[in-house]
Amino acid sequence: MNNYLQQILTYFRNLTLNSFGVNRSLYQLLQDKDISRALEMLQNRDDEVDEAIKEYNPQTHDVMKRPNKYRKGDDPYITEKLPRTRARYINEIELFFLLGNPILWKKEEGDDEAYKLFTDFLDEQYFNSRIRKAKRLAGAETESALICHIYRDDRTGERKVKMNVLARSTGYRLRPLFDTIGNMTVCAYGYTTNEGNRTIQHWDFQTADILAFCKKGRMGWEVEIFPNPTGKINMVYFQQPKAWDGAEQRINREEMLDSKTGDTNNYFSDPIAAATADVVQTMVDPNKPGKLIQLTGEKSKFEYINPPMASETRDAEKNDLHKSILFDTFTPDFDTEAMKGFGTLSGVAIRNAFILGFIKRDNRKEVYEELIGRFRNIVIAILAYLYPDKRAALESLKIKFEFAEPFADDKxxxxxxxxxxxxxxxxxxxxxxxxxxxxxxxxxxxxxxxxxxxxxxxxxxxxSDNEEKNPSEPVVNIPKKPISA
Structure with a gap:
């Protein structure tokens, strides 16, 4: 009961402070349990993320809203709605060129045992698969995050870490905050849990100094604040343009053309005949095939209507859309026919053939190279927390990395x-x-x-010395005595 009254008092106190425009820091807002005002300080990109998710999911494309055609005295005609997964294809090709092969790590300076702790941590946390997932989600939704949860085992009290990928489609909302020179100073993530018949809202905040865990109560927020043991925000926030950025209208146009072509094919899929009235009257049952059709006059007519031939302008537009969507997004065409004969080409020839993909790969490196470097530093800080006796050796490590080439070279x-x-x-x-x-x-x-x-x-x-001291005797070949007949 006392806790409930305290939540009410805190709620009205925050209303009073906010109404007077009192300027409070994020830490003060968290201490005051004013989570709504704390979230207002952070970056909110929900609109951009929602739009990207809509375009990435074929079932929510604009073509799915094509109206049906209602016919008098007949059932309505259900128009064709044929979305494509262009966005997924473009995103997967972008992912392949950047992270198709695992990142290559190399120790430049430091202790071998400390470096092994680093590589073992990456293996235990399935880093290669999780970084691919984070990159895929960022390309599809424009943002994602890779977080390292630090906790103690309830049974043993042992310090442990669990890596996870956060994104809107996996149930998380992300709220970063950057300073004037681009350093992330705060990152929060929201999610919900089920407790009995209630859905509980959570917001967790991370700074270099604190970890705050906030849980929505019936009247206010319950907040727990702990010191951050690593001294770093234990998560990497990925943000990039949509993989298909700039081609949205062309993708929509291509889907509309495909759907209208499907409607035309449906209309002419069954034979359609044109006949004069006198011929129709002589047909006992025009729906039955194989009947004799009688023409009674010179102007009597019965003929089948052929479907309209595909126009050259339509075909030209479809080909142009196909090429321009890929070209405008720097996406190579991995068509089966185009891939024939590539097995005999050298690495340089393959690179020249897929130069668009390599151009986009270098563009994305400008984003991900810095983020992977930051992740490396976070892992070293976490390992120093997990293995305090190895702190000095871990902090003296110098580790380089590079993005592996997407196509394996001839070793x-x-x-x-x-x-x-x-x-x-x-x-x-x-x-x-x-x-x-x-x-x-x-x-x-x-x-x-x-x-x-x-x-x-x-x-x-x-x-050589032994041979000079003990020269070997010459070998004399003595011919064998011939056998007499």
Missing amino acids: QAKWQSIASLYQAGLVSLETAVTMLSLTDAPEQEVERLLAAAALKEQQKKSD
Whole structure:
């Protein structure tokens, strides 16, 4: 009862403060349990996200609203409504070019054991699949987030982390806040849970200093605030234009043309005959095939009406729409016919053939390269929290990454090329080992190769010395005595 009265007092106190225009910080708003005012401080992109989701889902396209045709004395004609999944195709191709192969990580400096903690964490949290999901959702909805939930196991008290992807279509609303130089200072996410017969609304806030968990009560909000153990916002917010941005009207036009063509085909799918009145009267049952049709006069007529032929302008428009939708969104056409013969092409030839995809890939790198770098720093901070004894080693790590090429290169040809460069003296052993990318520790690999080469040279010299001290006797070939007959 006391808690309920406290919620009422808090509610009216916040109304009074807001009515007087009192300026409060986000932290003060959370302490005052004024969650509505706190959310007003953050960025709200719900309208853009809703529009993108509508365009991504074929069932909510404008073509689905085509009116049916009502006929006097007959059932209404249900018009064809033929949406396409152009947006999905374009988004999947964009995803393929950027993250079709896993991100490549490389340790530049630091402890090998600490680096293994980093790579093990990525494997345990299924990073490759989750980053693909986050990228797909961002391309489809214009925003998503990758969050690391930090918690303690109720049974063991052990510190644990669970990675998850947040987006509107998965039940979350995102509210970021950036400062004047583009750094994210706050990120909140809203969701609902079911408790008994009630649907409970939640908003959780993260800053570098605090983690706030807010739950809507019957009269107000219940708020729990904790220190952030990592000192970083433990989530990465992805925002990008729709993958099909700029082609919305052309996609809509293409769907309308397809649907109208379908209506025409339906109308002429059954034979249609034109006959004069006198011929119709002689037909006992015009709906039955195989009947004799009698023409009684010179002007009597009976003929079938052929469906109209597809116009050249319609075909030209459809072809132009197909090409322009892909071209305007920098999307290569992976048509089956176009792909024939690509198995014999070199990597350079394939890249030239799909140059549009690589142009868009470089464009998206401008967004995702910074975000992946931020995620790397978050993981290191989380690992330092999970393994406090390894903090110094983890914080001294220097890890680089790069987006893998979408098409796998011919490794044998690549290795032979690098070996030729090394044998010709154009690159050093260290550079050759690094270019091969066969090990995560190229320095140690070079040391092992040099040691093996020195040992081999020493063994060769030892064998040569032994041969000089103990020269072998010449071998004399004695012919065998012929067998007499």
